Amino acid sequence: MEAYIFNLLNLIAIYGILAVSLNFIIGYAGIYSLAHAVFFGLGAYTSAWVGLNVTPSTFVTIPAAMLVAAIVSLVLALPALRVRGEYFVAASLGLQVIAVTVFSEWKSFTGGIGGVLAIPPVNLFGAEIYQPREFAIVSVIALLIVIAITLALVRSSFGRNLRAIRDSESAAASFGKNVPLIKTVAVVISAALAAVAGALYASFISFINVESFMLDTSVLLMAMVIIGGTGTFLGPLVGAALLLILPSAISYLSFLPQTEIGALQQIIYGLGMTLLMIFRPGGIVGRRSGT
Amino acid sequence: MTSTTIAHGEPLLQVRNLDKSFGGMKAVDDVTLDLRAGIVTTLVGPNGAGKTTLFNLITGNLARDSGEVEWLGQDIAGGKPHLIARRGIMRTYQDLRLFDSMSVWDNIMSATEYGLLPMPMSSAARHRRKERIEEVLERTGLSDKRDTRALDLAYAERKFLSMARIMATEARLWLLDEPASGLDPNSYERFLKILRDDREAGTTICIIEHNLDIVIGISDRIAFLDRGRLLADAEPDTVLNDPELAKIYFGDQS
Ligand SMILES: Nc1ncnc2c1ncn2[C@@H]1O[C@H](COP(=O)(O)OP(=O)(O)O)[C@@H](O)[C@H]1O
Ligand SMILES: [Mg+2]
Numbered sequence: 001m002e003a004y005i006f007n008l009l010n011l012i013a014i015y016g017i018l019a020v021s022l023n024f025i026i027g028y029a030g031i032y033s034l035a036h037a038v039f040f041g042l043g044a045y046t047s048a049w050v051g052l053n054v055t056p057s058t059f060v061t062i063p064a065a066m067l068v069a070a071i072v073s074l075v076l077a078l079p080a081l082r083v084r085g086e087y088f089v090a091a092s093l094g095l096q097v098i099a100v101t102v103f104s105e106w107k108s109f110t111g112g113i114g115g116v117l118a119i120p121p122v123n124l125f126g127a128e129i130y131q132p133r134e135f136a137i138v139s140v141i142a143l144l145i146v147i148a149i150t151l152a153l154v155r156s157s158f159g160r161n162l163r164a165i166r167d168s169e170s171a172a173a174s175f176g177k178n179v180p181l182i183k184t185v186a187v188v189i190s191a192a193l194a195a196v197a198g199a200l201y202a203s204f205i206s207f208i209n210v211e212s213f214m215l216d217t218s219v220l221l222m223a224m225v226i227i228g229g230t231g232t233f234l235g236p237l238v239g240a241a242l243l244l245i246l247p248s249a250i251s252y253l254s255f256l257p258q259t260e261i262g263a264l265q266q267i268i269y270g271l272g273m274t275l276l277m278i279f280r281p282g283g284i285v286g287r288r289s290g291t
Numbered sequence: 292m293t294s295t296t297i298a299h300g301e302p303l304l305q306v307r308n309l310d311k312s313f314g315g316m317k318a319v320d321d322v323t324l325d326l327r328a329g330i331v332t333t334l335v336g337p338n339g340a341g342k343t344t345l346f347n348l349i350t351g352n353l354a355r356d357s358g359e360v361e362w363l364g365q366d367i368a369g370g371k372p373h374l375i376a377r378r379g380i381m382r383t384y385q386d387l388r389l390f391d392s393m394s395v396w397d398n399i400m401s402a403t404e405y406g407l408l409p410m411p412m413s414s415a416a417r418h419r420r421k422e423r424i425e426e427v428l429e430r431t432g433l434s435d436k437r438d439t440r441a442l443d444l445a446y447a448e449r450k451f452l453s454m455a456r457i458m459a460t461e462a463r464l465w466l467l468d469e470p471a472s473g474l475d476p477n478s479y480e481r482f483l484k485i486l487r488d489d490r491e492a493g494t495t496i497c498i499i500e501h502n503l504d505i506v507i508g509i510s511d512r513i514a515f516l517d518r519g520r521l522l523a524d525a526e527p528d529t530v531l532n533d534p535e536l537a538k539i540y541f542g543d544q545s
Contacts, residue, residue: 157400157401157404157406158407158408160393160397160400160401160404161401161404161405161407163390163392163393163397163401164390164393164398164401166392167388167389167390167391167392167393168388168389168390168391170352170372170384170388171384171388171389171390172390172401173352173371173372173373173376174350174352174372174373174376174381174382174384175376175381175401175402175403175405175456175460176373176376176377176405177373177405178373178405178407179373181407182407185407231392
């Protein structure tokens with residue numbers, strides 16, 4: 001039971017990093033990305049490769065993961081952010097589809113469909129951290145650092161620029177803001193932070209394959225942000241925790257017929273989400289409509 | 292922002308033979324116009340005359356078909372909007388385009404900063420900027436609303452916030468798109484005082500207005516646009532006393 005709780009906590013922290021970094025672009029810049037799982041995956045594969053082939057030190061694997069995700073995000077951001085918002089969603093979807101193919105086929109880097117095995121655990125100054133309980137300290141600290149970075153950015157002039165662009169791109173440009181550049185930088189930061197989650201995930205689970213980095217993960221992450229409340233500080237965390245806990249919580253409801261539990265779980269889950277969006281369109285933490 | 296000095300009344304921005312068509316319709320048709328330093332030029336003309344389009348061509352929001360726009364002798368036509376803005380040409384929008392989710396204070400603050408990275412600022416500079424924003428809030432009557440979301444402001448307050456954003460910048464030329472439309476008499480007096488004070492301080496101002504009566508008292512020069520063509524560019528008296536223009540402007544009422 002204790003291992004179960006800490007495993008869950010670690011997953012919440014890792015998905016919390018993903019949701020917070022996605023909220024950074026959705027909530028503050030109005031950029032909707034369906035490719036967040038790609039950067040999660042790039043972080044995981046890169047840190048696994050570096051950990052297995054170069055050094056297991058987390059102080060190397062995480063920066064390497066961030067760098068690779070940042071570079072690939074530029075490929076998405078540079079062309080896509082010059083056009084209108086809807087196109088970014090489409091372009092990010094395209095990247096997600098391509099990435100799944102690459103993750104499945106590029107055997108030397110991703111291990112193909114079989115994935116990568118025996119990824120070294122988090123290694124801080126030579127100390128290996130693989131117990132769920134110890135790892136929880138690492139993952140929660142990483143989450144806090146990611147939150148601190150995004151909060152500092154959001155509250156700086158950079159964050160004001162992002163919100164101004166979200167509210168009116170043309171007015172922002174009329175006050176001298178380089179709109180495509182600012183949006184590109186936001187996407188790159190978001191991707192690099194998602195890669196931190198990927199690196200932690202790979203070293204915690206020690207085995208990764210493409211199934212964790214597919215479109216359904218990107219959609220789940222977007223759901224976490226929207227359900228929790230876009231543009232809020234706590235929203236993505238609440239969303240991440242809720243969507244990770246809910247499926248297993250539903251399966252514990254004893255009055256449900258155990259044979260149908262899988263289907264019922266999906267129905268309750270879907271229904272809950274729909275009702276929530278009807279009654280709290282701003283998300284759980286977001287402001288109520290009309291206030 | 293350049294600080295080239297231009298004598299009062301000399302051309303600061305020169306528009307030369309500017310053309311813009313939408314489909315087959317000429318929205319701006321061979322317009323040549325000077326905006327002169329330190330004065331208020333009012334651009335009048337019926338709805339759909341091409342006034343907003345002319346602004347959009349100057350600020351780079353729209354690409355011109357042909358013609359030149361010179362700022363302090365340099366050709367700026369075809370430039371990107373944010374780079375044109377950084378030269379000191381800033382504008383308001385007819386539909387305001389406030390940063391709706393942000394507070395009044397943040398709206399004004401955001402208009403004054405465009406660096407990608409937070410600029411390292413001395414505490415004296417920080418203090419000066421704060422004082423400047425306070426002064427703008429005072430002059431626009433928005434001091435009590437500084438923490439209100441732009442979306443939650445009343446109509447006149449929204450118009451003043453649109454003014455406040457541009458007032459807080461160091462722009463040398465203001466292009467104001469129907470800033471006075473729909474203002475009640477008190478707000479209107481406040482608006483005129485802002486224009487007079489800033490003209491006094493050396494700002495060059497171009498106002499779009501389709502109601503001539505509204506701006507007659509503040510205009511040093513009037514440019515009259517109709518169906519994309521500039522029909523007059525002269526002192527207010529000259530324009531007002533031109534029977535041909537009066538006919539277009541007031542309609543055929545005789
Ligand atoms: N982006 C655009 N695309 C197509 N037609 C436009 C566009 N902008 C303006 N127009 C047309 O150009 C003409 C001039 O419009 P505008 O400059 O907004 O007039 P004004 O500001 O003088 O009322 C109008 O007929 C308008 O419908
Ligand atoms: Mg107009």
